[in-house]
Amino acid sequence: DRGWPEAWTRTTCSYCGVGCEMDVGTRAGRIVTVRPSREGPSNQGHLCSKGRYAFDFVTAPDRVTVPLLREAGGWRRASWDEALGFIARRLRSLRDAHGPDAVGMLGSARATNEENYLAQKLARVVLGTNNVDCCARVCHAPSAAGLKQMLGTGASTNSFEDVDHARTLLVAGSNTTECHPVVGARIKQAVLRGAKLIVIDSRRTELARYADVHLQPRAGTDVPLLNALAHVVVAEGLCDEDFLRERVDALEDFRAFIHGWTPEHAARLCGVDADALRHAARLYATHGPSMMVHGLGMTEHVQGTETVMALVNLALLTGNLGGPGMGVNPMRGQNNVQGSAHMGCEPGQLTGYVPLEQHRARFEAAWGAPLPSTPGLDLTRMMEAARGGRLHALWAIGYDVLLTNPDANTTREALERLELLVVQDLFLNETARALGHVFLPACTSFEKDGTFMNGERRVQRVRASLPPTGDCLADWEILCRAARALGHPEGFAFQSPEEVWDEVRRVWPAGAGLSYARLEHGGLQWPCPDERHPGTRVLHTGAFALGPRAALRRVGYAPSPEAPTEAFPFVLMTGRRLYAFNAGTMTSRTPNARLQPGDWLDMAAADAERLGLEDGARVRVRSRYGEAVLPMRRAEGLRPGELFTTFHTVEVFINAVTGPHQDGYTHTPDYKVTAVRVERA
Ligand code: SF4
Numbered sequence: 001d002r003g004w005p006e007a008w009t010r011t012t013c014s015y016c017g018v019g020c021e022m023d024v025g026t027r028a029g030r031i032v033t034v035r036p037s038r039e040g041p042s043n044q045g046h047l048c049s050k051g052r053y054a055f056d057f058v059t060a061p062d063r064v065t066v067p068l069l070r071e072a073g074g075w076r077r078a079s080w081d082e083a084l085g086f087i088a089r090r091l092r093s094l095r096d097a098h099g100p101d102a103v104g105m106l107g108s109a110r111a112t113n114e115e116n117y118l119a120q121k122l123a124r125v126v127l128g129t130n131n132v133d134c135c136a137r138v139c140h141a142p143s144a145a146g147l148k149q150m151l152g153t154g155a156s157t158n159s160f161e162d163v164d165h166a167r168t169l170l171v172a173g174s175n176t177t178e179c180h181p182v183v184g185a186r187i188k189q190a191v192l193r194g195a196k197l198i199v200i201d202s203r204r205t206e207l208a209r210y211a212d213v214h215l216q217p218r219a220g221t222d223v224p225l226l227n228a229l230a231h232v233v234v235a236e237g238l239c240d241e242d243f244l245r246e247r248v249d250a251l252e253d254f255r256a257f258i259h260g261w262t263p264e265h266a267a268r269l270c271g272v273d274a275d276a277l278r279h280a281a282r283l284y285a286t287h288g289p290s291m292m293v294h295g296l297g298m299t300e301h302v303q304g305t306e307t308v309m310a311l312v313n314l315a316l317l318t319g320n321l322g323g324p325g326m327g328v329n330p331m332r333g334q335n336n337v338q339g340s341a342h343m344g345c346e347p348g349q350l351t352g353y354v355p356l357e358q359h360r361a362r363f364e365a366a367w368g369a370p371l372p373s374t375p376g377l378d379l380t381r382m383m384e385a386a387r388g389g390r391l392h393a394l395w396a397i398g399y400d401v402l403l404t405n406p407d408a409n410t411t412r413e414a415l416e417r418l419e420l421l422v423v424q425d426l427f428l429n430e431t432a433r434a435l436g437h438v439f440l441p442a443c444t445s446f447e448k449d450g451t452f453m454n455g456e457r458r459v460q461r462v463r464a465s466l467p468p469t470g471d472c473l474a475d476w477e478i479l480c481r482a483a484r485a486l487g488h489p490e491g492f493a494f495q496s497p498e499e500v501w502d503e504v505r506r507v508w509p510a511g512a513g514l515s516y517a518r519l520e521h522g523g524l525q526w527p528c529p530d531e532r533h534p535g536t537r538v539l540h541t542g543a544f545a546l547g548p549r550a551a552l553r554r555v556g557y558a559p560s561p562e563a564p565t566e567a568f569p570f571v572l573m574t575g576r577r578l579y580a581f582n583a584g585t586m587t588s589r590t591p592n593a594r595l596q597p598g599d600w601l602d603m604a605a606a607d608a609e610r611l612g613l614e615d616g617a618r619v620r621v622r623s624r625y626g627e628a629v630l631p632m633r634r635a636e637g638l639r640p641g642e643l644f645t646t647f648h649t650v651e652v653f654i655n656a657v658t659g660p661h662q663d664g665y666t667h668t669p670d671y672k673v674t675a676v677r678v679e680r681a
Contacts, residue, residue, distance in 0.1 A: 002032040009465035010037060012452050012523075013051035014110065014445035015581050017332025018042050018160065018182045019454025020051050021522065024446060024465040031055045031446065031466065041522045042160050042454060048181035049579055053591055057426065058444050058466065060589035064428055065470025068439040075428075075439070080471065084478075084485040087395075087438055090420045091127065091486065094392045100128035101374055104382040104391055107134040107345030108398030108475075109334035111442075112450030112462055114500035115475035116336070117351060118492070119397060120344035122479050125369045126488040130356065130376025131391070134345035135399050136337050137379040138406075141666040142299040143330035144341060144353065146308025150316075150553060152545025154353055155338060157327030158291060159456045159525065159537045163190050165325030166291035170284055172200040172311065173222065173297020177207050178578040180295075180331050180455075187293070196287055198280045200225065201297060202573060202672075203602075203644060204637025213280045219571045219642055220560040220673040221270035223303050225277065226310035227555065228266030231258045232281035233317045239285075240319025247549050248316050254552035269557065271639070285318045289325035296333060296575065300672050302560055305665035310555045317552070322540040332455035334582065339453030343504065347376030352508040366507045367491055379405075380667035386414035393420035397475055398442065400429040403583045403650055406658035406669040407625050424478060429585055430650050441472045448474035450497040451519065457536070459514050460523035476500055560673040561661055564641065568623065568675035570607070572643045574658060575671075580648040588649070599652040602635030602644040603678070611678065618681040621645075623674050626656035629681045643676065 005025025013020040021040030025033045034055055036047040057063075067083035068075040078086070094102050105123035107116040116134065123132040136144065144154030151157070163169065163186045177184030184207060191197045191210045199211040200222065208214040217225045233239055234255055244251055263274035284290045292315060298307045311328050320326040332338050344351040350359050360371050377385055383405065385391035394401075394415070405411040415421060415435045423432035424440040432439050445452075447469065450462045468474070473481070476497055483492035494500045498516050505512050513528035513535075524535035544550045564571055579596035581587045587596070601619060613619065619632045621643070630645065630652045638644060647654050661670040 002030065003027050005032045009463050011445070011463045011465060012335070012460040013047065014335050014452070015050045015054070016180050017335055017337060017455030018180050019335055019452060019458060019460055020047050020182055021460065022047055022051055026465050029466060030059060039522055042456065042458060043182045046182045046185065049592060049595070050581055050587065054581070054587045055446065055590065057586040057589040058446050058469070060427070062427060063469060064426070064439060064441045065472055066441060067471070070437050080473070080481065083438055083440060084482050087420070087422055087482065088485040091393060094419060095127070098392055100372060101131055102390070102392040103127050103129055104131035104377065104394045106379065106394070106396045106399050106401070107132065107340045107343070109135050109337040109340045110398035111336065111340065111475045112448070112497065113336065113339040113343050113453055113459065113504065114450045114497040115397070115479065116340040116343035116345050117500060117504050118476055118479040121367065121491065122483055124371055125367055125491060126483050126486050128372050130347045130372045130374060131382060132345055132347060132376065133379040133382065134340040135334065136341040136346070137667065138404065138669055139296055139333050140299055140330050140337055141341070141668045142304030142663050143294070143308050145666050146305045146312065147328060148353070150309055150312045151540060151550055152547070153539055155457050155539070156329040156455055157321060157539045158329055160186065162291055162325050162327065162538070163187055166190065166195055166289055167325065168196040168198065168283055168287045168290040170198045170200070170290060170292045171207055172292060172294040174293055174295025174331050175201070175205045175207070175575060176293065176295070176331060177205065179333065179576050181578065183331065196283055198283060202639065202642060208637070213276055213283065215272045215276060215280055216639065217270035217272050218639065219573050220301060222298060222301070222307045223310055223555055223557045224261070224266040224269040225272060226307065226314060227258060227261035227557070228263045228277045229281040229284065230310070230313050230317060231261040232263060232278050233285045233314065234258050236282070238282065239317050243319030244317070249549050249551040251552060254313070254554065257554040284314065288318065288320055289323060290318065290320045291325050292328045293331055294329070295331045297672060300668060300670060302661050302663060302670050303558055304663035304668050306555045309553045313552050313555065316550055322538065324538060327538070330455065335454065336452045338455060338457065342453060347378050351504060352510060363507060369491070378667055380662060380669070383411060383414040386417050389417060392418060394418055395422040395424070396431060397424045400583045400585060401431045402434055403430040403653065404647065404655065406655050406671055407660045408653060408655040409626050410660060424475060425585070427585055429583070440478055441470065442478065443468050443472045443474045447472065448497070450476070451501060457525045458523045459511070459519060459526065461516070461519050560670065562659060562673045562675040564675050568677050570641055570643050570676050570678055572621065572623070572645065572657065572674045572676045573672045574645055574647055574654055576648070577646050580646065582647070584648040596648065599630050599646045599649050599654060601630050601632045602638055603632050604638045604640045604642070605634040606640045608632065608634045613680065619678050620681040621657055621676050621678055623657045623659060623676045625659050628652050628654050628657050643678070
């Protein structure tokens, strides 16, 4: 019995990109309960099973509460001064020996905007490198890149409340009811009120059961499918001609390109019936306003960025941009994915997601220090540099690189070569446990103040409901202390997250109006350039950020290199399930673990019968890159030949199986198409 709360603190859920507001009830230094905030603009009185129940990780017995240094005999406790002094000495000597680009820094979607801002500032100003990235690299970097290239802003065009204004919803590669349950429920409610629903997903998800049309392409064939939809819109005269005339370039070139993408041609590639493609295209084009919601099923592919461009093509052709109930809207997997990249944790982008070279002088003036001249490496390229002996140190904040990066055996080789691996987290995650040299214990989001940025561009307050556990420090405090230990106190003398945020507002014109005082009640959506601005619910109502006009893009099809073969006849897709979150670092230490007791392999019944496998049979899944053993279950809604599982547990470690292929633009890994074989273990 936890008793009745003595105090309530309003804050923001730290799990997915919906960013639900919630009230945390505490008693005697412990969380007693969590209840949803009725005023939360993104959740309106709802929470899912993660936000509501998955908080006991804060007091888990294996929470690390003191800094640790690895020695020959294992980990030993250290003071903050000793741990940060050790890091400073090692970084200085590696930098002296190999240059500043021998070091890399990873910000985190688990950390606040203020902390991500400081992480990239420390990398650039103190360590002297643009080798700074975050976990957006392995999820929605293609959304940011595709949207930015076509519309000028790499963020959702609309708001979650637009779900209520759309007459047609197109949900693409997003298992919304499990991965973003509060928005998933909102979509289901919209459908029950009469909205039309098109689902594009290689699996028959729960949402697909509500759909007017479910297009179920073979894994990795979204580009042919989306091109066919665009073909139907153009060929049947369903374009919004006024919108195209006023706002869109390259129409004639696009018409010539899309001519050959008939539904029949696409059907042969993606396996979806041509008439179903026609039906979906007509519905999206004629029953507007139509709103797109997309997930990692679109982005974690070799053509992730181009797939997002193909989605934008459809929105441009039909004029479904710049108004309520429209737009192209990536569902951010972690709460602060949008914020971590937007604060500048990207090698080529500075705070506000602006190109480094164009804004170099402005930031050098603001920070009073030169910025590094070399371009910097993203996470994927950092791993290659580590394997090649060019990256010698990595500092990873709130990110289990070893467990979550694909092709884990190769990732391990890269991390093993590092001479300094600093892990800053709540627990000895797999990266720290296996290969870390220093562990810095961080506060949870229940123990610190700051802001998050959710998937609809809303900046929201995070408020401490508990004091720090043990000697844990908030990530922003760790980074400020680290800068001092590295002999660079200038620019890091912050006394509070609000002081950091006020500096962010000075260097980010579109966020200048987002003062803490104004964020107090439900947050605000950027752009919000001054303190009288109400925030922006819908982007591109007047112009695209690039200028008044956007341009359609040819998106050719490049098949995945992981086509099934005789030796590897199945295609494996990976993702998440309802009760668990990503690598399970937090949810595995809560009662949710009883509801999601591990990873299992979903297989079509026909395949299970053919292989003589009964439900629960332990199977070995083997790819060209590695293997994993896990139980198998027959699942409805999978195409024969396709498999699905999750990456929630270290016991299964499915990323030993996933492959090295990447999106050509952003180097985001393809987690959705790996050729494998399955045998009884
Ligand atoms: Fe948290 Fe997302 Fe669930 Fe809301 S929907 S409670 S933000 S995990």
